[in-house]
Amino acid sequence: MSSNSNKQNPLAGIDSVSWGNLSHAYGDASDVPGHLRALVDGDAKAADHASSELFAAILHQGTIYTATIPAIPFFARIAACPGARGRKEALWFLIGFGESIRAGWSRTPGYLPRGTNMKDFDARCRAALADACGTVARVVSDSAPELRALAAQVAQASLPVPEKIIAMLRQQLSVEKDNDAKAAIIRALVAGGALSRAEVDALREDSAPSVVFATAWKAVQSGAEIEPWHFETLAKHWGACAEKLEAKGVCDDAIVELVMTRKGAVLPLLDALAAQKSPAVQRSAIDGAAALAGMSRAAADAALDVLLKVARKPHADMRRRLVHMLGNTGVGGRAADAIIEVATGDPSPTWTQTVKRPTGSGLGEQSYLRDLRADGALALLRAGDKRWDRLLDKASPETDWVGHNAMCSTFAIAFAREKAPCTPRLLARAKKRIAVEPSSWCELLETWPAEKVSTLAREVMAGLPKAEQKASLLLGSWRCAAAIPRLEELAQKLDARGSNTAMWPHIALAQLKGDARHFELARAAYERNDKEGKARHFLSDLLKAWAARPDAAFHALCRALITGKAATSFPARDEQLLAIRALAGVDGAKSVWPTLLAIIDKAERPLPNACALAVQLSKNAPKNLMDSLVEMLESIVAKGRSTWSGKDECAPVTAMGALLQLQPDHPKGLATNLTALKKATREHRLLPLVPDICKMLKTLGQRNPANRKKIAATITRLLKSDNRVVTISDEDCARMDDIFCRTLADALHEISGTGLD
Numbered sequence: 001m002s003s004n005s006n007k008q009n010p011l012a013g014i015d016s017v018s019w020g021n022l023s024h025a026y027g028d029a030s031d032v033p034g035h036l037r038a039l040v041d042g043d044a045k046a047a048d049h050a051s052s053e054l055f056a057a058i059l060h061q062g063t064i065y066t067a068t069i070p071a072i073p074f075f076a077r078i079a080a081c082p083g084a085r086g087r088k089e090a091l092w093f094l095i096g097f098g099e100s101i102r103a104g105w106s107r108t109p110g111y112l113p114r115g116t117n118m119k120d121f122d123a124r125c126r127a128a129l130a131d132a133c134g135t136v137a138r139v140v141s142d143s144a145p146e147l148r149a150l151a152a153q154v155a156q157a158s159l160p161v162p163e164k165i166i167a168m169l170r171q172q173l174s175v176e177k178d179n180d181a182k183a184a185i186i187r188a189l190v191a192g193g194a195l196s197r198a199e200v201d202a203l204r205e206d207s208a209p210s211v212v213f214a215t216a217w218k219a220v221q222s223g224a225e226i227e228p229w230h231f232e233t234l235a236k237h238w239g240a241c242a243e244k245l246e247a248k249g250v251c252d253d254a255i256v257e258l259v260m261t262r263k264g265a266v267l268p269l270l271d272a273l274a275a276q277k278s279p280a281v282q283r284s285a286i287d288g289a290a291a292l293a294g295m296s297r298a299a300a301d302a303a304l305d306v307l308l309k310v311a312r313k314p315h316a317d318m319r320r321r322l323v324h325m326l327g328n329t330g331v332g333g334r335a336a337d338a339i340i341e342v343a344t345g346d347p348s349p350t351w352t353q354t355v356k357r358p359t360g361s362g363l364g365e366q367s368y369l370r371d372l373r374a375d376g377a378l379a380l381l382r383a384g385d386k387r388w389d390r391l392l393d394k395a396s397p398e399t400d401w402v403g404h405n406a407m408c409s410t411f412a413i414a415f416a417r418e419k420a421p422c423t424p425r426l427l428a429r430a431k432k433r434i435a436v437e438p439s440s441w442c443e444l445l446e447t448w449p450a451e452k453v454s455t456l457a458r459e460v461m462a463g464l465p466k467a468e469q470k471a472s473l474l475l476g477s478w479r480c481a482a483a484i485p486r487l488e489e490l491a492q493k494l495d496a497r498g499s500n501t502a503m504w505p506h507i508a509l510a511q512l513k514g515d516a517r518h519f520e521l522a523r524a525a526y527e528r529n530d531k532e533g534k535a536r537h538f539l540s541d542l543l544k545a546w547a548a549r550p551d552a553a554f555h556a557l558c559r560a561l562i563t564g565k566a567a568t569s570f571p572a573r574d575e576q577l578l579a580i581r582a583l584a585g586v587d588g589a590k591s592v593w594p595t596l597l598a599i600i601d602k603a604e605r606p607l608p609n610a611c612a613l614a615v616q617l618s619k620n621a622p623k624n625l626m627d628s629l630v631e632m633l634e635s636i637v638a639k640g641r642s643t644w645s646g647k648d649e650c651a652p653v654t655a656m657g658a659l660l661q662l663q664p665d666h667p668k669g670l671a672t673n674l675t676a677l678k679k680a681t682r683e684h685r686l687l688p689l690v691p692d693i694c695k696m697l698k699t700l701g702q703r704n705p706a707n708r709k710k711i712a713a714t715i716t717r718l719l720k721s722d723n724r725v726v727t728i729s730d731e732d733c734a735r736m737d738d739i740f741c742r743t744l745a746d747a748l749h750e751i752s753g754t755g756l757d
Contacts, residue, residue, distance in 0.1 A: 010040060010077030010084060022067035023111070025060035029067035032058065036074050039086030051089035055096065062100040063110050069128050072097060076132035079151070080139055091139070091150035094132050095249065098157025101125050110646055133158035137165045140185070145178035152184035153250065161192030170194070180248065182207065183214035187250065190218040204229070213241035217254065220269075221261050235272035239281045255288035263292065264299040267306070274309040279317045282310050286318060290325035294733030297741075298722050304329050311338045319346045320372055324404035327379025328731045336385040343376030343391060350396055355408075368401030374411065378402050381418050382735060389423045397432055407731060412440040422448040431459055438463025442470035454478040461486045468494070468501045473541060476508030484512055491521070500525050507545045519546045520553060538571040543578040550582060558582050562591070566598040573599050573606040577613055589621040597632055603641035603651040611658035618662065626662070633659045637672055649683050652676065653693060660696055670707050673697050674714050680740070681718060684728045690740060694747035701751045712752040715744050 014033050022029040031053075038050035058068045072094070079090040100106065106125035107118050132154070139151035155165050169185050176182040186203060189195045195203075200219075204212050216233040220226055242254040251257040255273075258266045266288065273285035289306035292299050307326055314322050319342050326335045326342070343349070349372040356365050377392035402414045409417070412433070420426060434441045434456065442460065445453045457480045464471045464486055472490075475483040487505040494502035502525035510518035522542050539557075546554045558579035567573045576599060580592040596617070599610045611633070618626045636655035641648045656672040673693050680686035680693070701708040724737040 010081040011036060011074060012077075014074060017070050019067065019070075022065070022070065024057040024065045024067045025063065025111070026057055029058065029065075032067055032071055036071065036078070039078050039090055040081070040084045042085055044085065047086035047089055051086060051093065054093060059093065059096055059100060062096075062103055062105050063108075064097075064100055064105045064125060065111060066113070068097070069124055072128040072132050073135070076135035079136050079147075079154075087139075087147060088150065091136065091147065091154055092249065094129070094136065094154045095150065095157055097125075097132075098129055098154065101129060102157070102159075108646075129158050130162065133165060134162065137168050140165075140168050140172045145181045148172065148176070148178070148181040149184035149248070152181065152188045156184075156188040156191045159191060161188060161194070166192055166194045179208045179210050183211045184248075184250075186211065186215050187218040190215060190224065191222045193222075193224075204233075209237050210241050210244060213237045214245065214250075217242075217245065217258070220258055220266070221251075223261060226262075226265060231269045231272065234269055235276075238273060238284060239276070239278045242284060243280065253287065255284040256291045259288050259291045259295065263296050264302065266292070267299065267302050270303075270306045271309065274306045277313070277315065279315040282315050282318045283321060285310055286321055286325050290328055290731070293329045294731070294737075295724055296722050297724060297737065300329065300734060304335055308334065308338055311342050314342060316346070316348070319343075320375065321404070323372060323376050323379055324407075324731070327376075327382055329734050332383065333385075336380055336383055336387065339376045339379050340387065340391060343373045344394065346372050349373055350399075353401055355401060368410075369396060369398045370401055371395040371399040374399040374402050375404070378414055378418065381415070381420055389425055392429075393425050397429060400433065400437060405729075405731065407729065410437055410440040412437060412444040416440075416444040416447050419447060420444070422452045427453070427456075431456055434459040434463050438467035439470045442467055442474050445474060446470075450478050454480065457483060464490050464505075469504045469541075472504035472508040476511035476545065479512065481512055484509065487512070491518075495521075495525065498528060500528055503542060507542055510549070511545055514549070516546075516549055516551055516553070519549075523553075523557060539575045540571065540578060543575060543582070547578065547582050555583065555586060559587075562595045564594040564598065566595070566602045570605045573602070574609070577606060577609055581613060584617050589617045589625060592617075593621070593625050593628070597628060600629075600632055600636075600655075601641075603636060603648050603654075604643055607651055607654045611654055615658050615661050630659065630662060633662075637668060649676075649679060649686050650689055653686070653689050657692060657696060660699070664699070664703060669696065670700050670710065673700070674710065677714060678718065680725065681721070681723065682726045684726055687725060687727065687736060687740065690743055694743055698747055698750050708751055712748060715748045715751075719744055719748070 011033075014036065017033075019032050020028050020030040022032075024032070035050040035054050035057075038046045039054075042050060054071070058065055058071055075090040075093050075097075078084045079087050079094065081087065084090070101122075106122040109116055109118060112118075112121065136151050136154050139147050140155070142148050142151070152169065155161050155169060158165075161169075166189065169189055173182065173185045173189070176185060186195070190200075200215060203215060207215075212233055216230040220230050220234070245251055245254050255266075255270075258269070270285055270288045270292070273281050273288070276282065276285075285306055289303040289310075292306075293303035296303075304326075307322065307329065310318070310322060311326070323339055323342050326339045329335050351370050352367050353370050354365055354367050373391055374395035377388045377395065380388035380391060400411050401408065402411050403409055407414075412430070415426070430441055430445065430453075438460070442463070445456065445460070457475060457478060460471050460474055461483050468490065472487060475487065487509050491502050491505040491509065494505065503522040506518040506522035506525060510516060510522065519542065526539060526542065539561075543558070546557075561567075561576050561579040562583065567576055576595055580596050583592050596610060596614055599606055600614060614629050618629055633655040637652045637659065641651045652672055653676045656666070656669060659666050660669050673696050676686060677690065677693050677697070680690050697707075697711050701711050719741060724733045725740050727733050727736045
């Protein structure tokens with residue numbers, strides 16, 4: 001069909017695409033044509049719904065699927081079709097597609113078919129975007145300013161910007177009257193390196209501040225040589241113009257975008273922003289400095305200087321943000337001093353925050369008391385500063401929510417996550433607050449020695465109706481005989497209601513009374529059809545407690561879990577491992593071995609415990625069982641394993657750790673661990689394994705002196721790099737990187753006898 005007919009019918013050829021054979025985030029892509037049609041001839045509500053569905057399905061969180069590339073030409077034609085309802089939505093999709101390519105999703109296998117040639121796939125993505133850019137180019141001269149601006153953003157996303165499109169952008173720039181569209185066109189031309197210095201100077205003289213700001217911002221962001229007027233303009237107009245860039249979808253965060261592309265080069269701008277009083281500008285200075293500290297080791301001290309500059313006269317609305325970001329710099333004493341100063345200097349340190357609790361928790365929206373001094377104490381604890389306890393003492397005893405953004409949680413869980421020690425002040429706070437949030441406070445109490453916290457048994461008993469699981473198990477582990485009447489009363493009520501949560505008080509009663517009958521009652525509660533419709537609980541706690549007093553019924557329950565196959569869920573596999581451990585000494589390793597190997601073969605979260613158990617059992621197992629274990633572990637090292645979200649990067653390391661216990665001189669031991677150590681800098685799931693990797697490398701170096709030079713060279717390169725490690729939360733990069741570097745430095749000293757030069 002001719003291109004002319006495509007202009008008249010933007011969906012020409014849509015039925016010739018085998019959408020049912022393509023996939024997106026929710027399965028096959030047979031629903032894509034319907035959504036694209038809604039963008040053409042649906043009403044405004046239908047077009048908006050179709051746009052949301054398409055973003056969620058074929059560009060889900062930036063991921064590119066097999067259905068994404070075939071849809072791109074249709075988005076481009078819709079955007080260029082004057083009569084289509086969803087032109088704006090189509091342009092936004094193309095902009096998002098360009099951002100995904102820039103973010104590396106076109107080079108990420110993710111959910112693509114196994115064996116996809118990623119170099120070819122990336123080239124196809126870029127070609128599709130370039131073709132779309134050519135189709136959309138004529139929208140640059142559309143009568144609607146918003147569409148002109150969005151079309152220029154599509155052109156900017158398609159780097160390098162084609163010469164033909166640059167010519168069209170130049171032509172429109174000469175007549176453009178709308179400031180937003182003009183700014184978008186200039187950004188595209190600057191990104192394409194199509195404006196001379198003389199042309200930029202002329203634009204500075206003749207344009208509105210928002211246009212000049214956009215020009216300067218794009219010049220810095222695109223990697224152009226930084227000129228004095230760039231930062232002068234940005235600092236002068238930041239408060240008025242930066243948020244407009246974000247609101248118009250040019251970037252998610254104007255300052256972070258500059259830091260990501262230019263790192264320490266933006267320090268003069270951050271310093272200028274830190275001196276201003278506007279809360280919006282201070283926020284950018286804080287976020288930019290924190291982002292820089294999280295990206296560059298060399299710039300960490302200078303980034304902290306920016307934060308300290310803001311800390312001298314922080315706006316009241318920025319104190320909370322500043323405390324959290326100071327805690328994330330990972331720099332130490334100076335940051336800790338500033339945290340205390342900012343947290344204690346706030347005249348209004350407490351406030352109320354409404355939090356929407358997770359679906360299914362039954363909690364809905366709840367209001368929590370916040371206190372900046374408690375947040376400061378948490379930041380100090382995370383930084384290893386012992387003054388956290390004294391600062392916490394100044395916080396309101398009713399504080400029950402702490403943290404920032406993704407790091408937010410209830411007070412007790414936050415301090416449990418950071419392994420807060422049991423201090424008298426924190427113990428006193430626990431005594432007062434258990435009744436309010438018994439489940440989360442019991443989680444913190446679990447981390448403390450029983451002899452220090454069993455004095456809180458009365459308070460925990462008071463929380464039983466709200467926290468059947470946590471409170472019951474704590475009382476049972478504390479051997480608190482005084483709790484027996486309360487637990488019996490609770491168990492009777494829950495049994496009468498037909499609730500499967502009755503298993504928890506029965507487990508505790510079995511521990512306290514030494515009566516195995518309660519284990520049977522706990523099992524019955526687990527297996528009953530819960531009349532309250534609650535989700536079925538898992539067996540791990542019952543198995544752990546019952547294993548201390550095993551009987552025939554316990555062994556029968558364990559045997560029911562040994563199926564020769566790995567269970568589907570991680571908790572269910574954990575239960576199988578508990579059953580394997582219990583039965584190996586009764587029925588012999590041979591009876592449990594197929595199930596154990598099946599769990600190892602599935603890898604993922606249960607793998608470390610499964611490997612440790614297999615190594616332990618193999619010591620007294622027949623040779624054929626040992627051989628089958630080695631074969632399975634070597635398969636994981638060589639081929640890896642996949643998860644629902646891609647490759648399981650941790651599995652080869654865990655498997656090699658087990659292999660080295662069985663075969664200390666395994667020929668792939670050195671290469672596997674060195675590769676994993678290098679990957680750990682950019683794969684957050686490997687970071688927790690770095691201490692184990694270093695331990696294996698030290699052992700390999702001791703067993704073979706020839707390995708030491710390779711190990712030392714790799715560690716030295718990683719320590720000399722300026723790049724921080726990648727973590728699951730951007731806010732935690734600096735702190736986790738400091739831990740990473742200390743671990744590597746200690747290993748280097750032990751392996752080579754020297755530190756980093």
